[in-house]
Structure formats: structure tokens, C-alpha cells
Amino acid sequence: MLRPAYAAQPVASPGERARVLLAAGALHLVLLAALIGPLWLASRSAGVLPAPDAEAGSLAASPLAFLVIAPLLEELVFRGWLTGRVAALRFAACGFAALALMLAGVALVPDHGRALAWAGAGVALAGLVHWSLTREREHARTVPPAYIRHFGGIVWAQALLFGAIHLGNYADLASPLGLAVVLPQVLGGLLLAFIRTRAGLAAGMAYHAGYNALVLAGGYLLA
Known part of the structure; x- marks a missing residue:
């Protein structure tokens, strides 16, 4: 670990x-x-931990x-x-881009939060579709040596x-x-x-x- x-x-x-x-x-x-x-x-007993902030319901x-x-x-x-396969790493890039859009909608521009959330969902879906279509290609199955090294x-x-x-x-x-x-x-x-x-x-x-x-x-x- x-x-x-x-x-x-x-x-x-x-x-x-x-x-x-x-x-x-x-x-x-x-x-x-x-x-x-x-x-x-x-x-928690020292009072330094923040309280949960999930809205009930x-x-x-x-x-x-x-x-x-x-x-x-x-x-x-x-x-x-x-x-570490190339196709999976491309999907990861889409996933983290989608996450960034959703977080921006919550923390930076809440007035456009819904639009950014939908944009993030679209990016994630596009990444999933692209991964499903390309993951069996020879190049997409390779693992970059730098990925293994790090x-x-x-x-x-x-x-x-x-x-x-x-x-x-x-x-x-x-x-x-x-x-x-x-x-x-x-x-x-x-x-x-x-x-x-x-x-x-x-x-x-x-x-x-x-x-x-x-x-x-x-x-x-x-x-």
C-alpha cells in the first residue's frame, strides 16, 4: 500500500x-x-474537524x-x-475534465452550476463512448513506460x-x-x-x- x-x-x-x-x-x-x-x-474532540455539510433529504x-x-x-x-492502457488514460482525462467542470459549477460559478454539471456529464459520456470504441485497438492496449515507472x-x-x-x-x-x-x-x-x-x-x-x-x-x- x-x-x-x-x-x-x-x-x-x-x-x-x-x-x-x-x-x-x-x-x-x-x-x-x-x-x-x-x-x-x-x-474531532479537539474541535478541529469540520461538521458534515450534506443537506438532509x-x-x-x-x-x-x-x-x-x-x-x-x-x-x-x-x-x-x-x-495504464492508453485508451483508459484517455478516458481518465475525460473523467477528470468532467469532474473539474462539475466542481467549477459548485464552487466558482454557482449561477451556472446546472449548465456546467450537464457539460461535465456530456464530457464523461463522450469519454466513455470513445473508450468503448477504441479500447481493443493495438495501440490503445499499450501501457506507456513512464506510467509503469511512476x-x-x-x-x-x-x-x-x-x-x-x-x-x-x-x-x-x-x-x-x-x-x-x-x-x-x-x-x-x-x-x-x-x-x-x-x-x-x-x-x-x-x-x-x-x-x-x-x-x-x-x-x-x-x-
Whole structure:
């Protein structure tokens, strides 16, 4: 997890994929209990973590978003391209461009937020169509050597960006220490990258949905 290594293909058998998921899940639980959880709770008790800022009853706060939309879209945008193939990297460029348009509509020009959201959706759809039409071409299946060489840094970058994007779920930071609020997402980004490259994209989506289901259930029990 700390030094990600490139894997050309996920493991083949269902048993091997299950072992990948079990290993990732066990490590996830240990790190949450021994490291991330105590840091997060200490920061919360010190009053430096921002409060959640999801509007009650909105789509973003709904079980549909937690269990279906987020696992599908976030895994596609943040880790679907980790194979490093040219076609996948082109799709990633479209995905991040779409994300930038949507964020601009929320943070920079809210008066045009709906138009920018639709523009972002169009860019993402165009990228998906282009990927589906070109992914079997010989050139599109190649992996740039620079991608393999810098794979570890790429995985860390997507994990940090994955954490940063979740800051939008919270009120404005009162202190730089408030960044600790997204430590669980950064950890998840690293582990989900491992799952995606070793067990496949569908396994990553399933793990993401399962984790979100546990978080959602815990929130209901503590409410």
C-alpha cells in the first residue's frame, strides 16, 4: 500500500480475488482501529474537524448515492484507468475534465452550476463512448513506460485527490488540522487501488459499496 507496484493483469481465479478482498478488508480494519480512527476521534474532540455539510433529504445524502452512485462513478473516475492502457488514460482525462467542470459549477460559478454539471456529464459520456470504441485497438492496449515507472506516485496522487474531493462533504475548514477529516478516504483510495489492480474494477466497486453500507449502517445505529 505504501509503495504500490504495477500489475499488468488482475488475478485470474475467483478464489484469488476473494483473498485479495479479504486481505484488503483485514488491513483496512486494522488501520482504521489502530491509526486512522484514533487520529480522527482526537481531532474531532479537539474541535478541529469540520461538521458534515450534506443537506438532509438531498440525493448526495441518500442511500442511493452511498451504495450505488458513489461506488460506480468514483471507481470509474479515480481508479478505472489504473491499468495504464492508453485508451483508459484517455478516458481518465475525460473523467477528470468532467469532474473539474462539475466542481467549477459548485464552487466558482454557482449561477451556472446546472449548465456546467450537464457539460461535465456530456464530457464523461463522450469519454466513455470513445473508450468503448477504441479500447481493443493495438495501440490503445499499450501501457506507456513512464506510467509503469511512476505508478507508485500516480496511485498516491489519486488517493490524495480522492480524499480532497470529499472535503466538499464538510463545512469550511477552521484549521489545517481539519484535513484529518478525509484520512479515511485517503486510506480507502490506496486500498481500492490495490483491489482494482489485483482483483479488477468490479471487485473495487463491490468493496466500495460494502464499506459505504457499513458506514451508513453505523450512522443509523449511532443516530
